[in-house]
Amino acid sequence: MANLVIRLLQQLIPPLLLSYFYFAWKIATFEVGPNLISNSTSGPIIGYLYVILPSLLIVPTTLSFLRLYFLPSVQSVPPLDPPLLIQDKKIIFECLSPAEAKIIRLANDEEHDDDEPLVERCYKGECGGRWKPARTRHCNTCERCRGGWDHHCPIFANCLTAPYMRSFLALLLYTLPTVTIISLPLYKPLWTRCREAYTLSWTNEYIRQNWWEWRYSWIVAGGPIGRYAGGTFLGWKELDKIDEDSILRLNVGLMVLLGIILALISAGLAYTTISLLIKGNLTIDRGRSTAHNQALMAIRRLQLQNQSIPAKLEANLAKFSDQRYFFVPLPLTEGQLGRKGKIVETLPHERPYDHGLKKNLHIVLGRGWKWILPWNALRRGMDDEVFMWPIQDGVERRLREEAQRRFQEGDESR
Ligand SMILES: [Zn+2]
Numbered sequence: 001m002a003n004l005v006i007r008l009l010q011q012l013i014p015p016l017l018l019s020y021f022y023f024a025w026k027i028a029t030f031e032v033g034p035n036l037i038s039n040s041t042s043g044p045i046i047g048y049l050y051v052i053l054p055s056l057l058i059v060p061t062t063l064s065f066l067r068l069y070f071l072p073s074v075q076s077v078p079p080l081d082p083p084l085l086i087q088d089k090k091i092i093f094e095c096l097s098p099a100e101a102k103i104i105r106l107a108n109d110e111e112h113d114d115d116e117p118l119v120e121r122c123y124k125g126e127c128g129g130r131w132k133p134a135r136t137r138h139c140n141t142c143e144r145c146r147g148g149w150d151h152h153c154p155i156f157a158n159c160l161t162a163p164y165m166r167s168f169l170a171l172l173l174y175t176l177p178t179v180t181i182i183s184l185p186l187y188k189p190l191w192t193r194c195r196e197a198y199t200l201s202w203t204n205e206y207i208r209q210n211w212w213e214w215r216y217s218w219i220v221a222g223g224p225i226g227r228y229a230g231g232t233f234l235g236w237k238e239l240d241k242i243d244e245d246s247i248l249r250l251n252v253g254l255m256v257l258l259g260i261i262l263a264l265i266s267a268g269l270a271y272t273t274i275s276l277l278i279k280g281n282l283t284i285d286r287g288r289s290t291a292h293n294q295a296l297m298a299i300r301r302l303q304l305q306n307q308s309i310p311a312k313l314e315a316n317l318a319k320f321s322d323q324r325y326f327f328v329p330l331p332l333t334e335g336q337l338g339r340k341g342k343i344v345e346t347l348p349h350e351r352p353y354d355h356g357l358k359k360n361l362h363i364v365l366g367r368g369w370k371w372i373l374p375w376n377a378l379r380r381g382m383d384d385e386v387f388m389w390p391i392q393d394g395v396e397r398r399l400r401e402e403a404q405r406r407f408q409e410g411d412e413s414r
C-alpha cells in the first residue's frame, strides 16, 4: 500500500515541481522585474537584478532536480560479484556473521568453516543474488539494491544514494534563497491584496450567501482555517475579474505561498540530512536504530513483567542490530598457501563508519565546501568507494589486533 502511494506521488510531484519552477521563473523575469524597473523609487537597478537573478538561481536548482530525476535505473547498483581484492580476501571487508553464514551453507549442503567469510547477497526483486556490500540497501520501490542508500524520494522519483548527496543538498540549499529572493518584492503587496480579497468576500453578495452563510462551508473547508482560506480565495478571484492584468493575481499569490512551503520543507530536510551526515549516518541508519531501540524497549518491558519474549521481537532485535562482522586478513607468512584471516565482530560502542564530523562530510560530499557550487553539485560525490565504504582507523586497528590475538590463541591451543 505504502509503495502504491509512493509510486502515485512520484508521478505527480516531479511535473508539478517543474511547472512551479517554470512559472516562478516566468513571473519573476517578465513581470516582477519589468514592473520594478518602471515603478521603483530606488531606481531601475533592483528591477534589472530581478530580471537576471531568477535565471541565475532557478537554473541551477532545476538542473540539480533534473540530475536526480534522470539518474539511470542502475545508479549506485553494486556489481554482481565483489571485486577480486575481496574475493581473494586480501583486504578487510564486512561479511555475514558466522551464524548467518552457517545457515546459508547448511541450506546449500556446503561444508562450513567459521573463519571462511561469506559476503551478503540479495535475492529480492531484480537483484538475483547480487553482492550486497556494507551500507547497501534494497529499495522496494525500485526493486534494486543500491550502495550508500539513503531513502527513496518521491520528490524526484528516484533513490537518494550517497554519491548524489551533493546534488540533493544543493537542490535543498538553493531552494530557500531562490524562493525568498524571487518573491521578496511581492510579499507586502500580496498580503495587502489578500486582506482586500477577504474584505471583498464579505461585501460581495454572492460569496456571502454561497460561502460564509452556507452551513456546509465549515465541513467542505475542513474547519475554521480552511473556511477563511476558501472565502479569501473566492474574494481574490473576484478581485482578479476587476483588475485583470495585475501582477497580484490569485495564481501569483498561490505561487508565492507554495514557494514558502517548499522553502520550509527543504530547509528542514537540509538540516536533518546534514545532521545525519555529520554523525556518519544515512537516513536508513536512523530508521534502523529507532527500530532496534523499540525492539529492545519492548523486550525489557516483557522481561520486567516476567513474560515470554515473542520470537518476532528477538528477530527484530537481531535484524536491526548495529553489530557488524568483518573479515580481517592476517599478514602472509612465507610458504603459506591461500590467505588466512579471522572474522571479528564490532563492539557495542564501535561505529566503524563514523570518522568524525569533518571526514564524514568529506567522504560523502568531497573536501571543503566547493561541492555546493552548481557545476560541482551536478557531479558524483563518490565513486566505487560507495561499495567499499572506508572503515574508521581506530576500529580497523582494533579489529586487526583482535584477529591477530585470536589467531595466536588458536595456534597455542593446537
Ligand atoms: Zn536487492
Ligand SMILES: [Zn+2]
Binding pocket: 139, 140, 141, 142, 143, 151, 152, 153, 158, 159
Ligand atoms: Zn528507489
